[in-house]
Amino acid sequence: MTTNDAVDWSVDLGGGSRAALIQAGTFRSDAGALFGPVPRLLWDRLVTDEIDNDNRLLQALNCLLVETPAGRVLIETGIGERLPEKVVAMRGYEGKPIVAAMEAAGFEPGSVDLVVMSHLHFDHAGGLLRSDGSKAFPRARIVAQRGEWEIALDDNSRIVASYDQPELRLVREWGSDGAVEGEVELVPGVSVIPTGGHSKGHQAILVRGADETLAFFGDLGMRPWSANPRWVTAFDDFPLDSVEVKGELFGRAADEGWLIVLSHEPVMPIGRLSSDRDRFRFDPV
């Protein structure tokens, strides 16, 4: 299934700010790895319709184009156009990469002022360059946490396996010009909040309009079941931090009624969180 031919969803946040969901294709991830420490007995029934013969789940590459009176912000860039054919097949990557998906949705990549990424794993930072090596968003400042750039290029062998380091080295200088440290309001209404957990320098992105607040929790909020703070993926490098920060941020989201966009949910990525015993529930809108 690919659902990336146009803007699938957009919302008026009030005060001249809008956000549009742009799906930059899909890929497939091992189901067990996505559920991390959770026993299969508990998650099996959630995915019976979508698990494939290789025990993988379909994962959308959800990006957001946020228009504010102060500028255009793209959140996430997906996998992009530079993956070798062999890796494309291995990852089950299909659909339009970010530039083509944006253009199909009527947005000009050259008009983007800021590209904000939750973290620098291949499926979030892969779309910064075109296939010919040119910048996909020539005018944009690239925003990730400085600590994420540092860890992404570390020589720990698990880190080497989770990041596409040769690609990141090509954009390192561009990225380090725009890197941030800590919680920062990038333009009025658009903030990043460091979370750690999934990766050392992982961050959430918050967009506050006059009427609505929209939150993108990156890979701390991949799929509806991520609403349980203890359901963390095997890809989370610092799972205890994930559990703690999810509990805290999801609590704020539930109390204040934030709109949530999930990073990899293919079918119902937009919703709100509500408290449910010692966890939260994701209710699609």
Ligand SMILES: [Zn+2]
């Ligand atoms: Zn991801």
